[in-house]
Amino acid sequence: MFGGAKLLRCGAGIRRLHRAGMAVRLWLEPGAQCLFDEPVRVRAAGLRPLQPVTLRAALSDEKGQAFGSAALYRADERGELDLSRSPALGGHYTGTEPxxxxxxxxxxxxxxRMxxxxxTASPLRVRIEVLAxxxxxxxxxxxxxxxxxxxNERWFMRDGVARVPVRDGRIRGVLFVPPGNGSFPGVVxxxxxxxxxxESKASLLANHGFTTLALGYLNHDDLPKSATDLDLEYFEEAVEFLRQHxxxxxxxxxxVGISKGGDVVLSMVTFLPSVRAAVVINGCNASAIIGMRFKNKVICPGVGYSLSRIQFTDSGVAIIVEAMDEVSEENAIPVEKAEGAILFVxxxxxxxxxxxxxxxxxxxxMKKHGNERWQLQCYTGAGHYLNPPYFPFCYTSYHSVIGTYTVWGGNAKAHSLAQEDMWPKIHSFLRESLNS
Structure with a gap:
């Protein structure tokens, strides 16, 4: 519900309004098809001058989960709307938000969570409607x-991107290769x-010119479903596979890694000289929950957590931010040894x-040891699941480790704007670090 506003019916049941012979039109620029991380311009015409309308969007993901949004607008003096200029007056957001x-x-x-x-098979389709x-x-x-x-059909692979399942030695994953005759920066x-x-994120990286390996490391294909320690030699094998491609x-x-993947990436850039650029998205500075070993030696003991420190909302959703044990000098990743550049998001x-x-x-x-090869991007109001632009904000969902629904934090607008800002910054960081 949007603040108790009442529907102003303007010809209920009539699909199109006519003003001076003009039917109401709703369209997207530059077109109805785009990549998922690309913006579109939403426009409408043929409305009455200053007519109140509601714009509504809906999609269903591949699991059939429904997502929706709506915002209240007023047409301009010419009976037109342009979301790049027209402010929303209420609904799921307010102000000018293209x-x-x-x-x-x-x-x-x-x-x-979407x-x-x-x-490969189909895009996510967002249906947009203008309501009287x-x-x-x-x-x-x-x-x-x-x-x-x-x-709006939002695709994850541009024409010519190749998707190649990988079962090479111990490596399990999917490789995305950009189109063209040249070679490209390689990213795990x-x-x-x-x-x-x-795969959704790896394919979008390939669209931007990175040969990207979406690498499984637990509970994928014939990989173990759980582990006490991860083997850094497995990730080294994946890096060498890419280098030889x-x-x-x-x-x-x-x-590039998020959450647990973030601390694995931090270990990779610390211990593997061939990793020259690492993007750590909401990761830990130690090996969280599962330790890391290298050449049969534990190099980063796993940092545990305590269920007793979990709190719960009135509706029974877990708040786990304080559940992790403290990171000590003994189990922190010695990131000062990293020879590659690191972007913390x-x-x-x-x-x-x-x-x-x-x-x-x-x-x-890193500063203490004179290592200045780092950058930091902090986003106020953003929560845990930072994704490429226009992924729906996820505040709560199921946590596979804790075994219950948990709060991920943040608010929709700030989190989403953070995703829009970080994505091109990640591309620039990778290009500059890997091409230097």
Whole structure:
């Protein structure tokens, strides 16, 4: 519900309004198809001057989970709307937000997180409608027909990108190769601890000119479902696989990781000289939960957690930010040894763990030893699940380690704007670090 506003019915059940012979039109620029991380311009025309309308967006992910958003607008004196200039007056957001309908998409069912694992078969389709009047959000007051509608197809692979399943030695994953005859910077992408490969993010990186390996490390294919320690030699094997690939421009490799994948990436850049650039998104400065060994020696003991420090909201959702044990000098990753450059990306309202403190401690170690090969991007209001632009904000969902629904933190607008800002910065960082 949007503040108790009532629906102003303007010809209920009429699909199109006519003004001076002009039908209501809703369209997207530059077109109805785009890559998932690309913006579109939403425009409407043929409305009455200053007519109150509601714009609504909806999509279903590949698991059938529904997401929706809506915002209240008023046409200008010419009966037109342009979301790059027209301010929203209420709904899921307010103010001038060109992509507000997309970043404010919210799950219809609680605790849902948008999933896109099959990046080849079909896009995610966002249906956009313009409705007469200011809709309250009550389904009983929804007009029978929109005045106009259109569909935005948001793809994850541009034409020519190759998706290649990888089972080479111990390596399990999927390789995405950009189109063209040349070689490209090579990047290993590591997702969260739950076994998801993160193909959606790896394919989007390939669209931007990176040969990207979405690497499994737990609970994927024939890899172990759990482990006491991870083997850094496995990740070294993946780095060498990329370095030898004909579509990879060496000699150095980049690595991008989020959450548990973030601390693995931090170990990679610390101990593997061939890793010349690492992007750590809301990671830990120690080996969280699962330790890291190298050549049969534990190099980073796992940092545990205590269930007794978990708190719960009134609705029973876990708040686990204080559950992790403290990182000590003995189990911190000796990141000062890193020869490659490191970009720390932090959501300051991360409620999974204290990502900002972990990044600060890692940078403090590097400064103490005269290592200045680091950058830090902090985002106020952003939570844990920082993704490429226009992924719906996820505040709560199931946590596979804790075994319950947890709070990830942040707020939708700040988190989404952080995603828009960080994505090109990650591309620039990788290019500059790997091409130098």
């Amino acid at each position: 992509m507000g309908l997309f970043w404010s998409l919210s799950p219809a069912a609680p605790f849902a 999933v896109k694992r099959d990046v 009047g200011h809709w309250s959000g009550d389904p009983r007051e929804l007009p029978a027909q929109p005045l106009a509608s259109c569909v 992408h590591l997702s969260t601890i739950d076994g998801e490969l993160g 004909p579509k990879v421009k060496g000699p150095g490799i980049g690595a 932090v959501g300051c309202e991360d409620m999974n763990w204290n990502s900002l403190s972990y990044a600060d401690e890692a940078i403090k170690r």
